[in-house]
Amino acid sequence: MDYVLITIGSLMMIVSIAGAVLPVLPGPPLSYAGLLLLHFTSRYQFSTKFLILWAVIALAVYLLDQLIPAWGTKKFGGSKHGVWGSIIGLLLGIVFLGPLGIIIGPFVGAAVGELLAGKRSSQALRSGIGSLMGFMAGTILKLVVSGMMCWYFIEKLIY
Numbered sequence: 001m002d003y004v005l006i007t008i009g010s011l012m013m014i015v016s017i018a019g020a021v022l023p024v025l026p027g028p029p030l031s032y033a034g035l036l037l038l039h040f041t042s043r044y045q046f047s048t049k050f051l052i053l054w055a056v057i058a059l060a061v062y063l064l065d066q067l068i069p070a071w072g073t074k075k076f077g078g079s080k081h082g083v084w085g086s087i088i089g090l091l092l093g094i095v096f097l098g099p100l101g102i103i104i105g106p107f108v109g110a111a112v113g114e115l116l117a118g119k120r121s122s123q124a125l126r127s128g129i130g131s132l133m134g135f136m137a138g139t140i141l142k143l144v145v146s147g148m149m150c151w152y153f154i155e156k157l158i159y
Contacts (some may be wrong), residue, residue, distance in 0.1 A: 001041075002041040002042055002043060005037045005038065005040055005041050006037070006038065006041060006044075006157070008034075008037055009033075009034040009035070009036075009037035009038045009153065010034070010153075011034075012030050012031070012033050012034035012037065013030075013031060013034040013149070013150045013153050013154075015030055016028070016030035016031035016034065016146045016149070016150070017143070017146055017147070017150065019142070019146070020139065020142035020143040020145075020146045020147075021099075021102075021139055021142075021143070022099065022102065023065075023090065023094070023102060024094065026062055027142045027143075027145075027146040028057070028058040028061045028062055028142055028145045028146050028149070029058050029059075029062055030146075031058065031145070031146040031149035031150060031153075032054055032055060032058040032149060034149070034150075034153055035051070035054060035149055035152065035153055036051070038153055038156060038157070039051065044156045044157065046152075046156070054149060054152075057145060058145065058149075061141055061142060061145045064138065064141065065138040065141065065142055068134045068135070068137050068138040068141075069086055069087075069090075069106055069131050069134035069135045069138060070083040070086065070087070070131075070134065071134055072130040072131055072132075072133045072134020072135070072137065073086050073110050073127050073130045073131045073134065074130070075130055075134075076126045076127055076129055076130025076131075076133070077123060077126050077127060077130070078110055078113075078114060078126075078127030078130055078131070079113075079114065079117055079119070079127075081113040081114055081116060081117035081119075082110040082111075082113045082114045082117070082124075082127035082128075082130075082131070083110070083113070084113055085109040085110045085111070085112050085113020085114065085116070085127075086106040086107075086109045086110040086113065086127075086131040087106075087109070088109050088113075089104075089105040089106050089107070089108050089109015089110065089112070089113075089131075090102065090105045090106045090109065090135075091105070092105055092109070093105015093106065093108070093109070102135075103132070103135065106128075106131040106132065106134075106135050107128040107129070107131055107132045108128065109128075109131070110124075110127045110128045110130070110131035111124040111125055111127060111128035112124075113127070114127045114128075
């Protein structure tokens with residue numbers, strides 16, 4: 001049974017790194033699930049404090065990832081139209097442009113949302129840049145957290 005848990009946990013770790021970049025997959029929660037699977041084996045154990053800490057971190061990063069692009073749009077002067085445009089642009093971007101749409105969609109969506117709200121093109125562009133910056137910050141945060149959990153997973157297997 002341990003081999004099954006380790007194999008599934010390893011697959012979750014691999015998918016979690018992809019999930020750190022693709023918004024359809026929750027990267028840090030998948031990494032945490034991989035740690036839990038390793039913990040449930042008879043050979044590899046983590047402390048309760050360690051597991052609680054990483055559960056809180058994974059949940060916080062997951063929630064922040066939902067808020068950071070909208071915050072970036074607002075921080076760069078965007079309105080609610082820009083925030084909603086960013087969200088809609090992300091969804092449409094994924095559907096029509098695949099992985100490239102993850103980057104282009106929020107940028108274009110925020111800019112279009114601001115243009116539809118009557119803002120000047122320079123202000124709409126700023127909102128789009130804010131959305132892109134927020135997306136990039138969230139992606140980096142997810143990569144770091146998922147990468148650290150993968151490190152602990154591998155370290156526990158090796159040592």
